[in-house]
Amino acid sequence: MGDHPEVASFAELEIGVGAAAAGPASDEEVRQAGARLAAEAARFASFGWMRGTSGNLSIVLARDPLRLAVTASGRDKGELTADDVVLVDGAGAAVAGTATGAGKPSAEAGLHARVARLTGAGAVVHVHTVAAVAMARRRPGGIVFRDLEMLKGLGLPAEGAAARLPVITNSQDMTVLGDRLETARDPRMPAVIVAGHGLYVWGADLLQARHHAEVVQWLLELEIEAGRG
Ligand SMILES: [Zn+2]
Numbered sequence: 498m499g500d501h502p503e504v505a506s507f508a509e510l511e512i513g514v515g516a517a518a519a520g521p522a523s524d525e526e527v528r529q530a531g532a533r534l535a536a537e538a539a540r541f542a543s544f545g546w547m548r549g550t551s552g553n554l555s556i557v558l559a560r561d562p563l564r565l566a567v568t569a570s571g572r573d574k575g576e577l578t579a580d581d582v583v584l585v586d587g588a589g590a591a592v593a594g595t596a597t598g599a600g601k602p603s604a605e606a607g608l609h610a611r612v613a614r615l616t617g618a619g620a621v622v623h624v625h626t627v628a629a630v631a632m633a634r635r636r637p638g639g640i641v642f643r644d645l646e647m648l649k650g651l652g653l654p655a656e657g658a659a660a661r662l663p664v665i666t667n668s669q670d671m672t673v674l675g676d677r678l679e680t681a682r683d684p685r686m687p688a689v690i691v692a693g694h695g696l697y698v699w700g701a702d703l704l705q706a707r708h709h710a711e712v713v714q715w716l717l718e719l720e721i722e723a724g725r726g
Contacts, residue, residue, distance in 0.1 A: 522558035522566070522584055530556045530566035531582030533703060537622075538568055540707070542575035546624040546714070550574060552695065555585075555609040555621045556703055563587035565610055565621075570603040587614060589671065607671035608678070608697065615679055616687070618699035620706040625695035628717035633664045633692040635724070639681075640664065640690070642716050650712035653685060662686055662713065667694045688713045 522530075534554045541547050541554075552574060555567040567589075568574065569581040583600070584592045589607025609621045632640055642648060643659040653660045663681040668674045678689050678697070687709045688698040698713055700706035 522564045526558055527566050527582060527584050528579050530558060531577075532579035534566060534568050534582055535577035535579055537703060537707060538574040538577050541622070541624055541710075542573075544714075546626050546710075547574035548625065551625040553603050553605055553609070553623050554703075555606070555613070557613050557619045558584070563610060563614060564592065565606070565613060567602050567606045567609055570601045585610060604669075604671055608675055611671070611675035612678065612697060612699050615675075615682075616684075616699055618687070618706070619701050620703040621697065621699045622706045622710045623695060623697050624710065624714075626714055626717070628714060628721055629690045629696040630693060632717050632720055633690045635720075637664055637692060640717070640720060642720075645716065645719070647712050647715055647719075651687060651709060660686060662688055662690060662716070664690045664692055667691050 534556065537554055538547060541552070546552065550571055550573055553568045555565045558564045558566055563586065565585050566582050567585050568577060569583050572581050583602040585602050585606045586592055587610050589602060589610045591602050605623060609623065612618055612621050640662045641659050642662070644656055646655045648660055649655050651660070661683055663683060663686070665674070665677040665681045668677070674691065682689055687700060688696060690696055696710070696713065698706060698710040700709045
């Protein structure tokens with residue numbers, strides 16, 4: 498029924514091809530991505546998920562070599578414009594010569610690139626939600642969900658099988674954090690919590706990444722509500 502989450506399977510092997518342009522990204526492509534990221538950031542900021550300039554969003558624009566459009570660091574995520582975007586390479590470093598005028602990428606751009614390479618995702622959402630940090634504190638070994646209709650929104654079965662959202666320890670070193678994410682992640686679960694920090698969620702494109710983020714956040718809020726009983 499239309500009121501239920503769509504079963505949106507995140508088939509990693511299928512999205513590597515066709516999810517992004519093949520060549521390097523043009524200035525116009527970067528700006529268009531910036532406009533989409535600004536709209537998405539405003540949405541998440543309105544939910545209270547990107548307070549105090551926290552969090553960042555990215556879209557993969559090219560695969561070989563890897564290029565991502567990432568929201569610029571230090572800006573209010575509720576007030577981004579199409580120019581508040583940086584083109585970064587596979588290591589998360591700003592690509593020289595791109596006329597986006599947007600300043601610096603966050604250090605976290607390196608983890609966005611790592612997730613895109615590792616999972617084949619076309620978009621990555623990183624938000625600092627209270628629910629993610631609170632639940633990681635309660636369940637540092639990961640959070641298990643089962644028998645919830647909303648799991649279908651992550652492409653997972655609504656009944657029977659358990660789904661585990663991994664929790665990894667925070668680090669300021671994006672290589673260390675990326676190694677932890679790579680070790681801990683479950684290929685069926687398009688999300689990881691970083692303890693004391695926030696949530697990384699991904700999808701085949703920005704819309705699917707948004708839906709995955711909303712579903713994961715819903716699941717976390719439910720656990721918190723249920724834990725109060
Ligand atoms: Zn962060």
